[in-house]
Amino acid sequence: MKPLLILxxxxxxxxxxxxxxxxxxxxxxxxxxxTYGELKRLVAATLPKETPPEPKPPPVPAALxxxxxxxxxxxxxxIAEMQVESFDAAWHAIPLAGAVSGAxxxxxxxxxxxxxxxxxxxxxxxxxxxxxxxTFALAHExxxxxxxxxxxxxxxxxxxxxxxxxxxxxxxxxxxKNIVLAGTTALPASxxxxxxxxxxxxxxxQTSPAGSTDDAxxxxxxxxxxxxxxxxxxxxxxITVRHDQPVKLVLQLPEAAKLLQCHVNADPVRPTLGxxxxxxxxxxxPATDGAESxxxxxxxxxxxxxxxxxGELDLALPQTPLFAKQIDWNVQxxxxxxxxxxxxxxxxxxxTTAPGLYLRKSxxxxxxxxxxxxxxKRTSN
Numbered sequence: 001m002k003p004l005l006i007l008x009x010x011x012x013x014x015x016x017x018x019x020x021x022x023x024x025x026x027x028x029x030x031x032x033x034x035t036y037g038e039l040k041r042l043v044a045a046t047l048p049k050e051t052p053p054e055p056k057p058p059p060v061p062a063a064l065x066x067x068x069x070x071x072x073x074x075x076x077x078x079i080a081e082m083q084v085e086s087f088d089a090a091w092h093a094i095p096l097a098g099a100v101s102g103a104x105x106x107x108x109x110x111x112x113x114x115x116x117x118x119x120x121x122x123x124x125x126x127x128x129x130x131x132x133x134x135t136f137a138l139a140h141e142x143x144x145x146x147x148x149x150x151x152x153x154x155x156x157x158x159x160x161x162x163x164x165x166x167x168x169x170x171x172x173x174x175x176x177k178n179i180v181l182a183g184t185t186a187l188p189a190s191x192x193x194x195x196x197x198x199x200x201x202x203x204x205x206q207t208s209p210a211g212s213t214d215d216a217x218x219x220x221x222x223x224x225x226x227x228x229x230x231x232x233x234x235x236x237x238x239i240t241v242r243h244d245q246p247v248k249l250v251l252q253l254p255e256a257a258k259l260l261q262c263h264v265n266a267d268p269v270r271p272t273l274g275x276x277x278x279x280x281x282x283x284x285x286p287a288t289d290g291a292e293s294x295x296x297x298x299x300x301x302x303x304x305x306x307x308x309x310x311g312e313l314d315l316a317l318p319q320t321p322l323f324a325k326q327i328d329w330n331v332q333x334x335x336x337x338x339x340x341x342x343x344x345x346x347x348x349x350x351x352t353t354a355p356g357l358y359l360r361k362s363x364x365x366x367x368x369x370x371x372x373x374x375x376x377k378r379t380s381n
Contacts, residue, residue: 098148
């Protein structure tokens with residue numbers, strides 16, 4: 001508008017120099033001549049300014065960017081240093097690690113760490129990057145420390161120092177690695193469960209895999225799970241393992257399960273107990289190559305009592321890093337209920353010798369068969 005006022009004042013000055021008296025009528029009849037460029041600028045100055053577009057939200061509101069696990073065998077600790085970032089000022093729960101392995105301390109001490117959806121999560125409304133440290137306890141020699149890693153694009157294990165004649169056994173699924181020197185090892189960016197075991201170097205050498213092939217596979221496995229009205233659960237299983245040399249059958253029992261008995265080829269054995277229900281069952285050197293060992297075990301757990309009319313319950317079988325050709329599962333509830341299920345198992349319809357559901361998990365490795373059972377009281381006609 002300033003250029004327009006200048007032009008008008010200039011026109012008034014010219015009119016003031018004329019002999020005619022300037023009036024409103026004569027001013028209205030006056031002509032003002034400007035260039036097209038000046039007119040264009042004047043018009044543009046009078047137009048309303050465009051509102052800038054709203055900024056697009058980030059593709060993810062918050063994330064765990066990197067995780068470094070530092071193992072100190074002398075101190076008996078594993079310190080996880082985690083870099084997280086929140087891209088807006090809203091509240092977010094950022095998963096840091098699985099909740100099965102609880103941390104013993106956190107830094108900064110005022111960090112809000114909660115358990116949600118089976119994870120240790122940082123609750124924050126701070127925008128920008130933050131560093132959080134969680135300290136986990138390292139199990140004693142020969143016992144495994146199991147950590148559940150959250151997904152992180154940068155993930156590594158740093159070993160500060162190992163005691164003399166000791167080796168660190170790292171297991172992730174069916175992948176195993178023996179760490180004998182201090183250094184850094186990459187961890188899976190997708191997260192998942194890893195187990196760290198500090199062992200005598202000579203023992204580890206005897207039990208380490210000799211090549212890229214599996215030392216053992218599960219030929220068949222069958223389980224029967226019985227659930228009674230008060231919610232008590234008993235699961236009995238028989239596992240046939242084919243192996244060419246002495247091996248350890250590693251099983252991760254379901255959460256809150258309690259091992260009752262274990263036999264190998266009809267002889268009672270005491271499995272090595274680790275954290276979060278991890279057990280190791282030694283299988284002796286077979287008489288011939290490709291021989292099979294039969295492992296029988298039973299474990300119990302407790303659920304809420306069954307409802308009178310209908311309800312749901314979650315059941316699971318042990319998980320093993322060994323490749324399993326076939327796992328059969330019979331689930332039995334008290335008579336008088338109609339049963340349906342969902343889960344990562346398939347139904348079997350050709351077995352009708354016993355009541356209940358017949359389920360199967362085929363061609364799997366390091367997977368836990370799970371089923372959510374829906375039961376309804378059968379109505380009489």
